[in-house]
Each structure stands twice: as C-alpha cells, then as structure tokens.
Amino acid sequence: MQAPGSPSSRLTSVLILIFTVLLQFFCMAVIYMYFTSELKQMQDKYSKSGIACFLKEDDSSWDRNDDESMNDPCWHIKWQLRQYIRKINLRTYEETISTVPEKQQDSPPLIREKGHQRVAAHITGTSPRRHTFLVPSSKNEKVLGHKITSWESSRKGHSFLNNLHLRSGELIIQKTGFYYIYSQTYFRFQEDDNISTVENRKKNKQMVQYIYKTTLYPDPILLMKSARNSCWSKDSEYGLYSIYQGGIFELKEDDRIFVSVTNEKLLDMDQEASYFGAFLIS
Structure with a gap:
C-alpha cells in the first residue's frame, strides 16, 4: 500500500486532474461546435427567407386597409428594414446639421428647416x-x-x-x-x-x-x-x-x-x- 505523500500517489492525482480538465475542454468544444452549427443553419434559413421576400413580386401597398399583410412574415421583414433605414437617415441628418457652421445656423428658420420632413x-x-x-x-x-x-x-x-x-x-x-x-x-x-x-x-x-x-x-x-x-x-x-x-x-x-x-x-x-x-x- 502506497503512502499518501508518496511520489506515485501525487502522480496519479495530477493525471486524474489533467484528464478531468481535458474531458471538460472536450465537452465544451463539442457543445460549442453544435450550437455554432445550429446558429449558422438558423441564420442561413432566415437570410434565405429574407432574400426571398425581396426577390418575389409584391404589389401590396403600405397603406392597404387589410389585416392579411400584417400577418405576413415578409411584411414584417420589410417593415423592420424600412424602420432601420428611416432611423439611419434621421441620424445622418441630425449629425449633418450639428456640423453646420454657426453662421449657416443663424440663417432664417425657413432655410434651416427646408430639409426637415413634415409629419x-x-x-x-x-x-x-x-x-x-x-x-x-x-x-x-x-x-x-x-x-x-x-x-x-x-x-x-x-x-x-x-x-x-x-x-x-x-x-x-x-x-x-x-x-x-x-x-x-x-x-x-x-x-x-x-x-x-x-x-x-x-x-x-x-x-x-x-x-x-x-x-x-x-x-x-x-x-x-x-x-x-x-x-x-x-x-x-x-x-x-x-x-x-x-x-x-x-x-x-x-x-x-x-x-x-x-x-x-x-x-x-x-x-x-x-x-x-x-x-x-x-
């Protein structure tokens, strides 16, 4: 029987620790690869679905008075894209206005507000x-x-x-x-x-x-x-x-x-x- 402090017992403990660490690393790697693969498949599916929405012909209007188009997934994709583009344009407009020299900002209100969109x-x-x-x-x-x-x-x-x-x-x-x-x-x-x-x-x-x-x-x-x-x-x-x-x-x-x-x-x-x-x- 080996003593608790003997070299062979310490070597066994080190080997067990290394094996445990490697096993955990291997499990994490497998889980990471699995979820990465699933996420890629979901992204590809959503991307293809979104592209299909823009490639197919659609004669619907934004101002149609029906509930059918609101339940259409393609309508929601286009709606979100439209909202995103609108926010980007508004942010760009505000940044452009903030960089205008003070002399131009002192111009009459009608000139400054010419580019402002009416709501x-x-x-x-x-x-x-x-x-x-x-x-x-x-x-x-x-x-x-x-x-x-x-x-x-x-x-x-x-x-x-x-x-x-x-x-x-x-x-x-x-x-x-x-x-x-x-x-x-x-x-x-x-x-x-x-x-x-x-x-x-x-x-x-x-x-x-x-x-x-x-x-x-x-x-x-x-x-x-x-x-x-x-x-x-x-x-x-x-x-x-x-x-x-x-x-x-x-x-x-x-x-x-x-x-x-x-x-x-x-x-x-x-x-x-x-x-x-x-x-x-x-």
Whole structure:
C-alpha cells in the first residue's frame, strides 16, 4: 500500500486532474461546435427567407386597409428594414446639421428647416354615400361605437399621408412627439317612408364620436369624445349634423389612433364633411 505523500500517489492525482480538465475542454468544444452549427443553419434559413421576400413580386401597398399583410412574415421583414433605414437617415441628418457652421445656423428658420420632413396626415371619407366599412364594437368590448375603416388616403381629393401610415382605419405614428389630432364626422337623418314619423322619432338619435389610441398596452385608450342629441322639428324630412373635436396629445412611435362612432347608419362619408387627421407639433 502506497503512502499518501508518496511520489506515485501525487502522480496519479495530477493525471486524474489533467484528464478531468481535458474531458471538460472536450465537452465544451463539442457543445460549442453544435450550437455554432445550429446558429449558422438558423441564420442561413432566415437570410434565405429574407432574400426571398425581396426577390418575389409584391404589389401590396403600405397603406392597404387589410389585416392579411400584417400577418405576413415578409411584411414584417420589410417593415423592420424600412424602420432601420428611416432611423439611419434621421441620424445622418441630425449629425449633418450639428456640423453646420454657426453662421449657416443663424440663417432664417425657413432655410434651416427646408430639409426637415413634415409629419402630417389628412384622410377623408370615401364617398357621399352612407354605406361604409365599420367594425362593430363587439369585436373589442373596450371600444365604444363602430370603428371607421374606410378612410381615403391615396391623395384623391384632399387626402394625403406624410410620414404616417394608414392601416385598417388606424393612423400609425412613425415619430414620437406631440401631435394635434382632429376628426369630424357627418350625420344625415332622413325620414323612412315605411315607418310613421312618430315611430321614427322615437328611435335613439344620439350621435357620439370617439377618438382612441392603441399602444403596447392591450386595451385601447380613449383620448376624446363628443356627442350630439338630435331634435328635429315635426315638419322636417331630414336632419344634418356634424361633430368636430381636436386636441394635443403625446404619441410614441408605433402608437395607432382611430375614430369610432355610434349610430353608424346615419353616417355620411362625404369627403368634405367626414375626415380624420393629425400633424406633429414638436
């Protein structure tokens, strides 16, 4: 039997220690090679998928009012790339402005702000008819009224979009700041020939307009509301009412704002009378 302090026992301990270290190193090397291979495969797959998204033909517009494209992985890839390019351009612009000599910075405000991008949107009703696309409040119990989704944004008439996007009736904010938000809805009431005048007037003619914003928080947040109660004379065959409201609110990037109304059957989407918009103040 060898003594604990003998040379052979010390040599055995050293060999065991070296074997343990080599075994751990070998295991770590195998694990590293495995995860490196898996990560490379995932990167190659994602890269090929991303390239395929840009190579295939896509006629979709950023301002389409549907939810189908929002669920498309390619749409998200393009959206992220667009956001990244926008941030890089903004950073480059700010760095360029900061390097301008003081004499040039003392020039009139109109010259300095000439390159600044305007952030504004004005979207209008689609037709003078009352038939329009509205989403009932039953889809979201936290939203009152019916959400208007059929706004016109393709620069027909008075509508336009500058650095804001429209999707499913919602304006999507691209830049954090204080915005003036406004909306007007136009209501047209006409007596139904098949229903008696007395019975028709007994119906609820309360008209309310709501403006909501949605954030990362799951429930929409009510920003403004305005209401009118109709009171037509006995001899009137029709009635016209409009509700307008506006206010300044702080909005963050990717926030969305939209309009909903009650008594949607009375809504008239005439482009000069029903509209919705916002613009950046600071």
